Amino acid sequence: MANTSSAKKNVRKMARKTEVNRARRSQVRTFLRRVEDAITAGDKSAASDALKKAEPALMRAVSRGVFHKNTAARKISRLNKRVKAIA
Structure with a gap:
């Protein structure tokens, strides 16, 4: 347990x-789960719409230090590739 008052505040x-x-x-x-669900359902328009909403949310989390930049880029890239692969 913290001893000093500043440590307790931290x-x-x-x-x-x-x-x-x-x-x-x-x-x-x-x-991200909404994108995954749309991909598994095979609905390309819903998947692309969900991806357009997920991408800024993910990058916002990156700017606030929740995720690493490369992690977000990798997730977006992989999801984008899977959305494009839908017939």
Whole structure:
């Protein structure tokens, strides 16, 4: 457990930030799951619409430090490739 008052304050700050980041990560995962569901259903228009909504959400999370830039780029690239592959 933290001993100094500044360390205790940092623990409180980290707890708040963790909650915020958990919510952001969950929101992004929801967007990605919508794309996945549309891909598995074979609906190309729904998949591309979901991807257009998921991409800015993912990059917003990157700018706020929730995901690494390369991770987001890789996810977007792979999803884009799978959407284009739908007949």
